[in-house]
Amino acid sequence: MTALCRGRTVAIRAPDFDLAATLECGQVFHWRKEGAGWLGMIGAQSARGLVNAGAEAAAREYFALDHPLAEIYATFPGDPAMAAALAFCRGMRLVRQPAWECVATFITSSMKQVAHIAQISHTLRRRFGARVELDGRELFAYPSPEAIARLDEADLRACALGYRAKNLLGAARMIAAGEVDLGAVAKLDDAAARAELCRLPGVGEKVANCALLFAFERMRAFPIDVWIERVLRTIYFPRKRNVTPRRLREFSAAYFGPFGGYAQQYLFHHARKTAKRERNR
DNA sequence: CTCCAGGTTCCGG
DNA sequence: CCGGAACATGGA
Numbered sequence A: 001m002t003a004l005c006r007g008r009t010v011a012i013r014a015p016d017f018d019l020a021a022t023l024e025c026g027q028v029f030h031w032r033k034e035g036a037g038w039l040g041m042i043g044a045q046s047a048r049g050l051v052n053a054g055a056e057a058a059a060r061e062y063f064a065l066d067h068p069l070a071e072i073y074a075t076f077p078g079d080p081a082m083a084a085a086l087a088f089c090r091g092m093r094l095v096r097q098p099a100w101e102c103v104a105t106f107i108t109s110s111m112k113q114v115a116h117i118a119q120i121s122h123t124l125r126r127r128f129g130a131r132v133e134l135d136g137r138e139l140f141a142y143p144s145p146e147a148i149a150r151l152d153e154a155d156l157r158a159c160a161l162g163y164r165a166k167n168l169l170g171a172a173r174m175i176a177a178g179e180v181d182l183g184a185v186a187k188l189d190d191a192a193a194r195a196e197l198c199r200l201p202g203v204g205e206k207v208a209n210c211a212l213l214f215a216f217e218r219m220r221a222f223p224i225d226v227w228i229e230r231v232l233r234t235i236y237f238p239r240k241r242n243v244t245p246r247r248l249r250e251f252s253a254a255y256f257g258p259f260g261g262y263a264q265q266y267l268f269h270h271a272r273k274t275a276k277r278e279r280n281r
Numbered sequence B: 001c002t003c004c005a006g007g008t009t010c011c012g013g
Numbered sequence C: 001c002c003g004g005a006a007c008a009t010g011g012a
Helices: A019-024 A047-052 A056-062 A069-075 A080-089 A099-107 A114-128 A145-149 A153-157 A164-176 A190-197 A205-214 A226-236 A245-279
Strands: A032-034 A037-039 A131-134 A137-140
Touching (some): A069 A245, A080 A245, A099 A114, A099 A145, A114 A137, A114 A145, A153 A164, A190 A205, A226 A245
16 A cells, blocks of 8 residues: 655555554544644654654554554454445554553543544643654653643643543652553553553543553453444444443444454544534535 | 533432 | 433534
8 A cells, every 4th residue: 555654754654554544533632734744753752753763663663554454354343334434444553652641642532522632632742741853843742640740730721621630630640659550551451451540530441441452452442432332322233222331342342353442443433534524515 | 502522420229 | 230410621
């Protein structure tokens, strides 16, 4: 397929890679379209800084270019809804995000549209994150737990976080204090890792599953948000009442298989984009 | 103006 | 375990 990933100066080649879908599907929120390419950071470094340093490997790691998409697709169920989502999203990859950045952005995601989450992410980065130069442009890393832990709740509310300010602050302080160790979470099995993440304020099952999927490579993690719930209810439980959250969880885990998280993200992106198109009609 | 957005937490059946 | 309500903010 196409070679993509232009941080304005450099390209990375890979087959079966749709960079735009990967960056626009609502898994990561800070990349910005610039001309024909995208500008953003991979952890603490600008995408171009990485390549200049001769570490293209880091970009390949971040964008998960090693994920065997053909094999993953082969595990998807063959129903029409899944087929349509696959056709729409083919080449979209689940990136490997830095754990704290992922946990924190999804703490701020509750009851927010994707555009709002991105706005909050940019404000936090600009105000409290480490600044990096890139050709006269400036980029900002996501602020560390320690940097946020030093702040006041009012500082965060001033970034339009609303009630989420208390949660982000509390989570940052727990991690800065060593009460929760994200490095240790990586070594736990799925259930234990989920439970450990849920100790953080503002992290419930859905946010924990996003973190497991987008930062901890748990390909079975299946976040159920309002969009996915709508898909599940309308496509897989048509005109059925009393379908409980527990039932949706159990169905998803059994039906979508070992790469359920990938299936979930494809269904999510497809549902959101097609819904927007319908609305504009 | 009303409705809704990648939810979590707490509270009463 | 389940459904409801409170919790902030901004775009459609």
